[in-house]
Amino acid sequence: MNRADQEAYKRDYAQAKKEGKPFYPYAIYKDHVVAVLVFAGIIGMAIWQRVAVGPPVYSATSTFEPRPEWYFFFLFQLLKIFKNQNALVPVIMATFIIPNVLMVLLLATPFIDRRAERRISKRPFALSVGIVVFIFMAWLTYQGETGAAPISGGTTIPFTGITPGSAAAAGETVYLTEGCTSCHMVKGVGGQVGPNLTTIGTAGKSATYSGKLPVPVPGATGPTYSGANWFVLHTECPTCAKPGSAMPAFASLSATDLQNLATFLNGLGTTYK
Amino acid sequence: MSTTDIGPKGSATQAGEAVVNFVDDRTAATTGIGWFLKRNIPGETSWFQTLGFAAMAVFGLQAVTGIVLAMYYKPDPTTAYGSIRHITDDVTWGWLVRGMHKWGASAMIILVFLHMARVFIFGSYKYPRELTWVTGALLLIMVMFMGLTGYLLVWDQKAYWATVVAMNITASAPIIGPYIADILRGGTTFNSDSLSRFYAIHMLVIPGGIATFIGLHLFLVSKLGISEPPWSKRSTRARRAEEAAARAAARQRGPRGRHEVTVDPEPQTLTAEAGQ
Amino acid sequence: MADSQGNDAQNGQPKGQYSGPRAIDPVEEHSHDDDPDFITRTRFLSGVAVAGGAVLTAAILVPIVGFAVSDSVKNPPDRWVDIGPMSNFPDGQTTSIAVSGLSQISDARAFVRNKGGQLIAIWNRCAHLGCPVEYFKGGDNYVCPCHGGAYDSLGLVVGGPPPRPLDRFNVKVVNTTGQAVGGVGSVHGSWSTAVVGPTDHLLIGSAFSINQNQQAYGLHDPGEPVTGVLSHLYPFS
Numbered sequence: 001m002n003r004a005d006q007e008a009y010k011r012d013y014a015q016a017k018k019e020g021k022p023f024y025p026y027a028i029y030k031d032h033v034v035a036v037l038v039f040a041g042i043i044g045m046a047i048w049q050r051v052a053v054g055p056p057v058y059s060a061t062s063t064f065e066p067r068p069e070w071y072f073f074f075l076f077q078l079l080k081i082f083k084n085q086n087a088l089v090p091v092i093m094a095t096f097i098i099p100n101v102l103m104v105l106l107l108a109t110p111f112i113d114r115r116a117e118r119r120i121s122k123r124p125f126a127l128s129v130g131i132v133v134f135i136f137m138a139w140l141t142y143q144g145e146t147g148a149a150p151i152s153g154g155t156t157i158p159f160t161g162i163t164p165g166s167a168a169a170a171g172e173t174v175y176l177t178e179g180c181t182s183c184h185m186v187k188g189v190g191g192q193v194g195p196n197l198t199t200i201g202t203a204g205k206s207a208t209y210s211g212k213l214p215v216p217v218p219g220a221t222g223p224t225y226s227g228a229n230w231f232v233l234h235t236e237c238p239t240c241a242k243p244g245s246a247m248p249a250f251a252s253l254s255a256t257d258l259q260n261l262a263t264f265l266n267g268l269g270t271t272y273k
Numbered sequence: 274m275s276t277t278d279i280g281p282k283g284s285a286t287q288a289g290e291a292v293v294n295f296v297d298d299r300t301a302a303t304t305g306i307g308w309f310l311k312r313n314i315p316g317e318t319s320w321f322q323t324l325g326f327a328a329m330a331v332f333g334l335q336a337v338t339g340i341v342l343a344m345y346y347k348p349d350p351t352t353a354y355g356s357i358r359h360i361t362d363d364v365t366w367g368w369l370v371r372g373m374h375k376w377g378a379s380a381m382i383i384l385v386f387l388h389m390a391r392v393f394i395f396g397s398y399k400y401p402r403e404l405t406w407v408t409g410a411l412l413l414i415m416v417m418f419m420g421l422t423g424y425l426l427v428w429d430q431k432a433y434w435a436t437v438v439a440m441n442i443t444a445s446a447p448i449i450g451p452y453i454a455d456i457l458r459g460g461t462t463f464n465s466d467s468l469s470r471f472y473a474i475h476m477l478v479i480p481g482g483i484a485t486f487i488g489l490h491l492f493l494v495s496k497l498g499i500s501e502p503p504w505s506k507r508s509t510r511a512r513r514a515e516e517a518a519a520r521a522a523a524r525q526r527g528p529r530g531r532h533e534v535t536v537d538p539e540p541q542t543l544t545a546e547a548g549q
Numbered sequence: 550m551a552d553s554q555g556n557d558a559q560n561g562q563p564k565g566q567y568s569g570p571r572a573i574d575p576v577e578e579h580s581h582d583d584d585p586d587f588i589t590r591t592r593f594l595s596g597v598a599v600a601g602g603a604v605l606t607a608a609i610l611v612p613i614v615g616f617a618v619s620d621s622v623k624n625p626p627d628r629w630v631d632i633g634p635m636s637n638f639p640d641g642q643t644t645s646i647a648v649s650g651l652s653q654i655s656d657a658r659a660f661v662r663n664k665g666g667q668l669i670a671i672w673n674r675c676a677h678l679g680c681p682v683e684y685f686k687g688g689d690n691y692v693c694p695c696h697g698g699a700y701d702s703l704g705l706v707v708g709g710p711p712p713r714p715l716d717r718f719n720v721k722v723v724n725t726t727g728q729a730v731g732g733v734g735s736v737h738g739s740w741s742t743a744v745v746g747p748t749d750h751l752l753i754g755s756a757f758s759i760n761q762n763q764q765a766y767g768l769h770d771p772g773e774p775v776t777g778v779l780s781h782l783y784p785f786s
């Protein structure tokens with residue numbers, strides 16, 4: 001703002017004050033009314049939603065999933081977006097660079113925007129920046145709130161089409177107890193290190209492998225493996241079915257477990273949803 | 274006609290007035306307070322401009338509830354969890370005060386963000402209120418840190434692990450990150466000194482900073498005045514009047530910007546010379 | 550010499566009178582502004598005020614900063630913790646064990662992997678941001694619940710955001726009299742189990758970081774790579 005605009009503002013504001021009203025009571029009564037409502041809200045929430053205490057600190061745990069307070073969810077989600085570790089997009093992008101850049105921009109706002117215009121309708125850049133930042137933070141906070149997909153095994157995932165006691169039900173149990181959810185996501189539950197398996201049964205996987213399987217499974221002999229047999233091959237020896245796969249080999253499962261698991265996986269997306 | 278006009282004052286009133294005069298003689302307090310309360314503010318202030326006061330009121334609530342919670346809280350790793358249970362279950366209204374403090378923290382964050390949004394939309398960060406915005410942004414950052422440090426004090430699994438990750442995020446900052454994280458934690462990993470450090474930071478260091486900056490922020494707001502909403506009727510009226518005056522002045526000027534219309538003091542009249 | 554009015558030419562007094570300084574004459578104050586090296590009384594006292602202020606500030610700040618900061622930036626002392634007899638850590642398995650620290654809250658969890666004649670102890674602190682990592686027997690791998698970092702049987706990174714493998718603890722096996730049994734293994738921080746018996750005790754020591762080739766580095770905080778361009782951002786770790 002140049003000197004002329006500054007002087008014009010000072011004159012205009014002096015006129016506004018001249019035509020205005022005294023601080024007490026015309027500003028204070030509004031302040032007090034709103035503050036009373038806010039306090040009523042806080043005390044009401046304290047009574048209605050009593051604060052509990054969780055389990056005590058155990059620093060040698062291996063099953064706890066850390067989560068921050070809700071007002072840090074947007075930063076927490078940022079860490080999930082910048083997941084891959086390479087020189088162009090390192091971890092510090094989300095932990096250090098982006099938050100500090102945002103803080104510096106926040107502090108420097110009055111020095112970036114020095115125009116005299118105050119009406120929001122005539123400040124399109126400011127308005128769009130404000131809307132983008134608000135949507136960005138609100139959406140990330142919402143995602144942080146709902147996106148806590150449990151990764152540890154043992155969680156049940158409801159499927160339609162699985163009859164209790166069937167091979168597929170046994171396969172689902174194997175899937176959950178062997179920690180498959182740690183890397184694979186099914187119906188929104190699980191990690192994202194490996195591919196999403198929600199509809200893997202529709203993928204029509206097939207592979208040729210002429211070697212011997214670590215765990216012989218009746219009916220799954222080479223050299224072509226397709227349908228449920230492909231899942232048997234892949235679970236026992238991922239690199240045999242898909243060279244270069246990073247998935248560890250689950251060669252300690254029994255033949256029955258492997259068959260049940262394969263039945264379960266082969267029907268995902270078709271029979272079991 | 275005020276009540277002082279009706280006869281002599283009672284002894285209580287006289288004593289009260291004597292005390293006020295004694296203090297005022299020496300402090301000029303009534304002048305200062307009188308100026309603060311009676312100064313004019315623009316007539317059309319919006320209800321959204323109450324968010325700043327609401328945030329400050331909640332800070333007061335947090336300070337007071339925090340002080341009384343501190344009377345029962347024990348900042349040692351072996352006894353912290355037990356003291357929180359004691360406050361929540363045994364102490365009279367302990368559950369209420371703890372709840373007010375916890376919900377007050379969320380309310381504070383929400384109010385501070387809404388207040389910042391209001392200031393941004395109104396353009397109130399522009400001249401002459403740039404420093405008010407800067408002190409306010411620093412206050413926002415300090416309030417977020419209060420949330421971070423206070424959260425740990427409950428000393429349950431959720432609190433502990435959230436803080437472990439937050440400290441590791443700090444440590445990932447280039448070059449000085451590991452040192453800052455070590456200083457905050459009191460060591461290279463969480464240890465028995467970490468909790469009392471966070472307690473000292475939460476109780477003393479940051480509240481001192483917040484109180485100082487609230488003081489600066491309020492000084493600036495009082496001195497510079499509460500801003501007027503940019504769409505107020507008065508400012509619209511003033512702007513229209515100014516634009517009309519500018520248009521009228523432009524009409525006076527000719528195309529080349531100079532005043533070409535001159536008023537002739539003695540207009541010449543063409544009379545009987547027409548036929549000559 | 551006399552002037553026109555009969556006064557002394559030099560001081561304007563009637564001639565013959567005393568001409569030296571008188572009590573009622575104003576003393577001319579020379580401020581020495583033209584001579585900045587001259588130490589006037591004002592300048593001296595200003596210097597005393599500033600120096601005293603500096604001493605006061607230092608007297609307060611130096612002890613408190615040293616107090617608050619010194620012990621935090623020191624490396625923790627090396628200590629060995631006995632976590633039980635070797636019978637608890639069978640061959641061919643990875644066993645999860647809690648390692649007690651100096652205080653209850655510095656307890657850590659180690660995964661003791663005893664395979665192929667080598668024993669290593671892996672820390673369950675994820676190398677991305679420090680969340681506790683879980684071991685999955687089915688795949689013999691580790692996965693972090695926070696952001697899906699995945700590690701293989703040795704703690705090397707196979708997927709996700711961690712910048713380096715899981716940190717390890719130094720290990721040592723001693724017999725009941727405290728003498729070491731066997732020696733260090735081929736990889737830094739490992740122990741060879743060739744001559745170790747079931748009653749010998751396993752000791753866990755200080756932690757260190759490794760790269761994908763299992764070469765050892767000083768212990769880094771989570772989120773810090775040990776190799777590559779970005780490792781230079783952390784020159785003091």
